[in-house]
Amino acid sequence: MNTAMEETQRIEQFLRKALVSERKHGYLIGVSGGLDSAVVLKLLVQAVGKENVLGLILPDRDTEKKSTTLARSLLEQEKVPYKVISMTPLLRHLGVYKDMPLFLLPTRGLKESIVRRFYNDYTKKLNKPVFFAQWEEPPTQLPYFYEGIAYYRIKHRVRMATLYYYAEKNDYLLVGCTNLSERLIGFYVKYGDDVCDVAPIAHLYKTEVRQLSEYLSVPEDIRNRPPSPDLIPGITDEYSLGINYETLDQILAGLEEGKTAEDLKQLFPADIVELVINQVKFTQKLEGKPYMLKRA
């Protein structure tokens, strides 16, 4: 990557150019209280001015209170207008919470520990971290396996629908906050947090976004938090991946530079290298279009 300063300037110019070429009036961003959306928010304000940015905070009952607090304070600090809209009523109406009744557990701590117990049990039975196994049929019946997948995915999809609603009614562009590490291994919800009009950090590994966050003075509270999709209590990024971002990014960057699996296995645990390489291949298929027939 360039220096943080050079990369920041390059992205800001890119953001200004997209707005002009699409003839839109501003940017709509979902702010989660996490690192990626904080970096993108900072870049937007510097690129097009706070008056041309609108933020949405879209928590649901499982969202950590701290996430909403950090998102609010960042938007206020940047003087960007924003709205908080709870996704809970939507999800409740669709019966999502009934299908995975975490709400019956009285405390957040209890929810987290029960979820992690299921997660660890599945990881053993599936012989790999659940994140990597979610697209395969489990060898044995795993209670709440499919409900758990559907549970987290619908959250990002109703958020996408809400973000696009506010973008389109204001004739704004929707900015996306997915980074390259997530894109390469499919660590997103298809037709959820992967869709947007403009994706300013989609070419940066997570560890590179972290460098930008320091340069852009993203508050330490946000920078130091364990990265988390904040969709299911207790499941952070690195917990569900079973790999930390430093290792993941070095493997991904190694592949980008043309290193072979054998090269990488000299540097990292062989099973992790295999897992990442297979997942990168699978994700390309995941991005494919729906099955369609050709005309006869």
Add this chain to the structure above:
Amino acid sequence: MNTAMEETQRIEQFLRKALVSERKHGYLIGVSGGLDSAVVLKLLVQAVGKENVLGLILPDRDTEKKSTTLARSLLEQEKVPYKVISMTPLLRHLGVYKDMPLFLLPTRGLKESIVRRFYNDYTKKLNKPVFFAQWEEPPTQLPYFYEGIAYYRIKHRVRMATLYYYAEKNDYLLVGCTNLSERLIGFYVKYGDDVCDVAPIAHLYKTEVRQLSEYLSVPEDIRNRPPSPDLIPGITDEYSLGINYETLDQILAGLEEGKTAEDLKQLFPADIVELVINQVKFTQKLEGKPYMLKRA
């Protein structure tokens, strides 16, 4: 197109094959009471059996009552299990109806006539049917222009989120009902009714789907209805396009066969030919990925 019988058999085999190769347990379909979803439902039942199909009817307050009635009776006739889930509470929670307060008008007839008055006025000011002008900035201020666009699009996106929720929680594939005529001119909501896992009629023009509907004995009530997205009262497909499907499909098929604009202008009004050709080009851009930077 093949004969209706041949094409039906080809699609059914395609549907069976997709299920096997994706190792899923069945198909989830949104049934609207319209022609396309009726044809796809019939194909699914013949291909994989009614016990491996689950239907969802997802009306909102603007949906024609007749649509829900026809969707219900078709699903019952085919003995396919189904659920009706109103989208109104989701849309109300997001403030969608407040932004375009059609509900203040007491009767459906009044809503339809007011909407059409706006639509006709816009068509004059934009110098083309509103459908074709929605991606450009209007030359003059048009009240409810952006709200109207956001109003109809969010409906299909919350439907998509709901359909995928039921598909994923049952480990089913989501089947899409978009046809080729719609796909070529972008007559769909991006990240709404254009996304699915399997799209069995995406290679057929609307008029070809109509032929299949006769062969598959789709009830006449459904076959004879004017095609409509059923998103805004009064706005059917052909009203918003300003073209009927017979003409549209002949222009699209002509382009597919390599006819030039000049050839087609001998057969159809020049302005309509131009409109369709420009829209087909624009739609290819619409399908593009978000704006992204390459790595430095």
